[in-house]
Amino acid sequence: MAKRAIFEDVATTERAAPTGGVIDGARRGSRGAVKRWLMLLFALILLIIPVGGMTRLTDSGLSITEWNLVTGTVPPLSEAAWESEFEKYRAIPEYQLQNRGMEMSEFKFIYWWEWGHRQLGRVIGLVFIVGFLGLLAMRKIPPGWTPRVLIVGVGIGAQGAIGWWMVSSGLTGSMLDVASYRLATHLGGAFALLSLIAWYLLSLSRTSGELISARxxxxxxxxxxxxxxxxxxxxxxxxxxxxxxxxxxxxxxxxxxxxxxxxxxxxxxxxxxxxxxxxxxxxxxxxxxxxxxxxxxxxxxxxxxxxxxxxxxxxxxxxxxxxxxxxxxxxxxxxxxxxxxxxxxxxxxxxxxxxxxxxxxxxxxxxxxxxxxxxx
CATH class of the missing domain: 1.20.120 (Four Helix Bundle (Hemerythrin (Met), subunit A))
Structure with missing residues (x-):
């Protein structure tokens, strides 16, 4: 056998530089897409909390006495429609025991606060549904994150149901406001959603590999x-x-x-x-x-x-x-x-x-x- 020089090259094939681990390579860019979507949801929930607070402080929460998920998006557009809504409000204890004699202009003020609060809730639900289905169709949800974001969706849906459960408590009997423990449940749900999304955003700001190393x-x-x-x-x-x-x-x-x-x-x-x-x-x-x-x-x-x-x-x-x-x-x-x-x-x-x-x-x-x- 011929002798080989100490510094003789054993191979001339060039190897590509490593581009990252398998975890971070899967669906590259998807973490950023989900993060931006969750940031929008975070901002909307951040907005709806003070809007809900103002709805409570202005005693507006009982001005709309029905829950119509689709038709409720359209406010009264005629004097007859306004009178119909006002008549429904006149039938509840808050009007009879506290606001008897209220003018139509005063009713419209509290009505718009509650209508705006409900509309913002609908927007949050729509942003979740459209964003989730779009990201799912484009395969932009990182591995393991589908169940996590679905928890957010379930929470948003539950908030809508809890909101109506809260409002319904003030429509009968001698209640002048919604039940305080139901209000606390509704607000607590909003803060829980906000905290969960904040945790997700912090995690999505770093790669999976970085999180594994940091732990x-x-x-x-x-x-x-x-x-x-x-x-x-x-x-x-x-x-x-x-x-x-x-x-x-x-x-x-x-x-x-x-x-x-x-x-x-x-x-x-x-x-x-x-x-x-x-x-x-x-x-x-x-x-x-x-x-x-x-x-x-x-x-x-x-x-x-x-x-x-x-x-x-x-x-x-x-x-x-x-x-x-x-x-x-x-x-x-x-x-x-x-x-x-x-x-x-x-x-x-x-x-x-x-x-x-x-x-x-x-x-x-x-x-x-x-x-x-x-x-x-």
């Missing part, structure tokens, strides 16, 4: 803490919905006391006792305040734990949560001390959106830390 550096303790913060924030949002549902924020406008005492007078006067948790304005506002203190204390604790994270990009998220919590608490105090004017109430509600979004981001960051340099 090896996950911080389980911070994940648990962030989960606790999400739960407490969500519970506080539900309590806020109960406050809004019975206008509890417009009474007991002193702080830190309530009517001069730590607890409000007549805190357990309703029978049976459990009704006080939903219908007694002093009791509902008291627990909203107490849960706010608990949540703030938990956020301070999370801040001191989170700032010691080895990953500075993770630690900074907990700084943001604490800063927003301070703003939100001040907003809450100012709102109640001014008897909850609509502009402060809506601003306080928007603060809740920002706070829960930050807690969701904190949990995602703890589970999938962003890369940082060794020097950092």
């Amino acid at each position: 090896r550096l996950a911080e389980p303790r911070l994940m648990t803490i962030a989960t606790v913060l999400i739960g407490l924030t969500f519970a506080q949002i539900l309590m806020g919905a109960l406050v809004a549902g019975i206008d509890a924020g417009r009474n007991y406008i002193d702080w830190p006391l309530m009517a001069g005492g730590f607890t409000p007078p007549g805190m357990w006067e309703l029978e049976p006792v459990w009704r006080n948790l939903f219908e007694n304005d002093g009791t509902v506002q008291f627990f909203h305040r107490m849960l706010g203190y608990v949540l703030f204390a938990a956020i301070v604790w999370a801040f001191f734990v989170g700032k010691r994270s080895a990953n500075r990009k993770t630690a900074v998220v907990f700084h943001g949560i604490l800063a927003m919590a301070v703003v939100q608490m001040v907003l809450g105090i100012v709102t109640v001390m001014n008897s909850s004017p609509w502009h402060l109430a809506i601003l306080h509600q928007f603060g809740a959106i920002v706070l829960i979004a930050l807690t969701v981001r904190a949990r995602h960051r703890a589970k999938y830390p962003l890369p940082q340099s060794v020097r950092t």
Whole structure:
């Protein structure tokens, strides 16, 4: 056999540079398409929450007494149609016990708020259906993501059903508003959808390979803490919905006391006792305040734990949560001390959106830390 030189080339065939893993190569570009679609849904839900809040604050939610999914998209177009809608409203307790003598112009004002709220809900449903079917037809949904986005669709559909369940509670008997616990369920559903979509958007902002690599550096303790913060924030949002549902924020406008005492007078006067948790304005506002203190204390604790994270990009998220919590608490105090004017109430509600979004981001960051340099 002939001897071969040490530096002799053993092959001259050129190899193509690697272009990425199999996971990230499947349906390339599909993550971006789904992300843009979910961003639109996120923006629409972000919009409908304050619109729903204004619908409640203007006592407009019971102005439309029927649920017609298709024909309800067309508002009254003639005086006869307006009179027909007004006549239906005159038959419910809110008009008979509270708004008797209302003028047509006043009815039109509350009608347009509720109609706009329902139309925005329909738009959200339509954006989901068209987007999902289009992405499915173009094979633009990444592997494993079809069940995830379907959960969003189920949630949107459920919100429509819960919305009518909520409205129907105020159409009979002696109710002047919708049932507060149904309002809380409806608002809670919107915040749950917003949080879920936020999590999906954070995941879609990075490749599957990056997420798999990042998970090896996950911080389980911070994940648990962030989960606790999400739960407490969500519970506080539900309590806020109960406050809004019975206008509890417009009474007991002193702080830190309530009517001069730590607890409000007549805190357990309703029978049976459990009704006080939903219908007694002093009791509902008291627990909203107490849960706010608990949540703030938990956020301070999370801040001191989170700032010691080895990953500075993770630690900074907990700084943001604490800063927003301070703003939100001040907003809450100012709102109640001014008897909850609509502009402060809506601003306080928007603060809740920002706070829960930050807690969701904190949990995602703890589970999938962003890369940082060794020097950092």
